[in-house]
Amino acid sequence: MFERMSYLKDKREGERQAEVNRRMDQRFKSTTDEVRKEDGRFYTHGTQIEREKQLIDKRRKINQTLEEEHVYAQLWALDAKKKHEREITEAADKAKAVAETMAVRDWQKNTREVVRQRDQDAVAQERDMLQQRWSEEETAEKNMAAQAHVLSRQRNQDHIEHNKAEEQLKKESHHAGLARDKDMLG
Numbered sequence: 001m002f003e004r005m006s007y008l009k010d011k012r013e014g015e016r017q018a019e020v021n022r023r024m025d026q027r028f029k030s031t032t033d034e035v036r037k038e039d040g041r042f043y044t045h046g047t048q049i050e051r052e053k054q055l056i057d058k059r060r061k062i063n064q065t066l067e068e069e070h071v072y073a074q075l076w077a078l079d080a081k082k083k084h085e086r087e088i089t090e091a092a093d094k095a096k097a098v099a100e101t102m103a104v105r106d107w108q109k110n111t112r113e114v115v116r117q118r119d120q121d122a123v124a125q126e127r128d129m130l131q132q133r134w135s136e137e138e139t140a141e142k143n144m145a146a147q148a149h150v151l152s153r154q155r156n157q158d159h160i161e162h163n164k165a166e167e168q169l170k171k172e173s174h175h176a177g178l179a180r181d182k183d184m185l186g
């Protein structure tokens with residue numbers, strides 16, 4: 001313990017001596033004009049050096065900021081260029097898609113028109129075929145009617161001739177009967 005106490009006592013005495021020396025040195029400097037002037041110059045030079053360091057740091061920061069802004073400006077320009085190229089590509093793709101859609105729509109329209117025209121032609125052809133068949137059937141019916149009329153007239157003529165022949169036979173038979181009656185009477 002004693003050692004510890006003497007160690008602490010010596011330490012405190014050393015600190016006190018250092019403080020006394022510092023204060024005496026300060027008093028000496030404050031009372032001596034040349035030392036004060038030298039000390040003032042020292043502080044002035046130290047301040048100037050510190051100021052130069054600050055200006056150098058400030059200049060370095062400004063340069064760094066300018067370089068960063070330059071890099072950011074280049075990145076922005078690159079991004080703007082990429083965006084412009086992307087917009088051009090997208091516009092071209094969109095125009096291509098629109099053109100393809102229009103081509104498909106035109107193809108569908110043309111196909112629909114061709115199918116409609118084909119259907120109209122088929123309907124017209126069917127109508128013409130039906131009209132031709134109807135006219136053929138009508139002609140055949142007229143021919144059949146004419147033939148039936150001719151046959152009917154022929155039959156009527158045959159009936160008339162047959163009737164005339166029968167009437168003639170009846171007359172002849174009647175005349176022959178009368179002549180026989182006359183011959184028998186007479």
